[in-house]
Amino acid sequence: MTRLTVLAGPTAVGKGTVSSYIREHYPQVWFSVSATTRAPRPGEVDGVHYHFLSEEEFDRMVESGSLLEYAVVHGRHRYGTPRAAVEEEIARGGSPLLEIDLQGARQVREAMPEALFVFLAPPSWEELVRRLVGRGTETAQEQERRLASAKVELAAESEFDRTVVNTDVSTAAREIVELMGLQPQTTRENP
Template sequence: MSGPSRLVVLAGPTAVGKGTVAAAVRAEHPEVWISVSATTRAPRPGEVDGVHYHFVDDAAFDRLVADGQMLEWAVVHGTHRYGTPRGPVEEALAAGRPAMLEIDLQGARQVRATMPEALFVFLAPPSWDELVRRLVGRGTETAEERERRLATARLELAAEPEFDTTIVNHEVRAAAAELVALFGLPAADATRRD
């Protein structure tokens, strides 16, 4: 691949499976560069700093913002800040790598303002009931946090028309395959030699 690559921005409501779909893409297509967001929230069980997120305190996040080192950032669910460090994104694109951001709606809107040439993909749940089931099934939030996330999800779902295309996450591998196709990469099964 030569020259700058196109950036794909994946967004959607809380608990829709953005991280799971991104992980499936990474597992089958390691050539796709996927950004690691910074966040002020504490790690969930099993999350590794620098792999799942860059876990930083409020002061460090403030410095990143003040120094212009964030491509986008937002307060999510009214509690913690999340953002995408600018440098690694620009480096991946300049190297011609297929690149993806897995971010929230607020972040996607900020990226659209600065990088309108990116492809914006909305990851949707099969239904509202399924989204609620996934959020409750994670068991990582308190009842109060779940209610806050569900209120945010209603607003996020209404933003689907702002995106270039939608992928419905019925099943993770199928959603990941649709996403990979948008990069113009071969399907994972076509590259396997069993």
């Protein structure tokens, strides 16, 4: 039986990096295309990178229950996961994976409790701090805010079915794919 797998974890743990690795090396895994109310950036294609919606269209999806989860990001734009595409992928026997934040994972748990919830954890608190600070993409104040959020997010680990420690991206990716019940395909980059 196929089911949805939800991947979440604290800020700076590497969810995006691990998901990108899975997308590149495990083509049998299906990723949903999120809906958003923000405008497309240069080069982004509607239906490929995101489903770009008006505020009114997004409101209609929320009201009709057409989103598995949704949130306001950075206090400005809304993002969500369209329910129908995920359900269609499960029905066809595919292997859907959602990489979302803790808030979204909790909403999916309410909507689809049969999903597999995987928590991506750092090897240590010190490594999480090193990764966040090492990115150099946030101000010191933003780093402090994110680290405070990370402490709260780490405390939610017990809400998940399984934990994968992100010590190494390729290893974490392989463990997630195996938890999904898939046999990792061997490639030159993935022996």
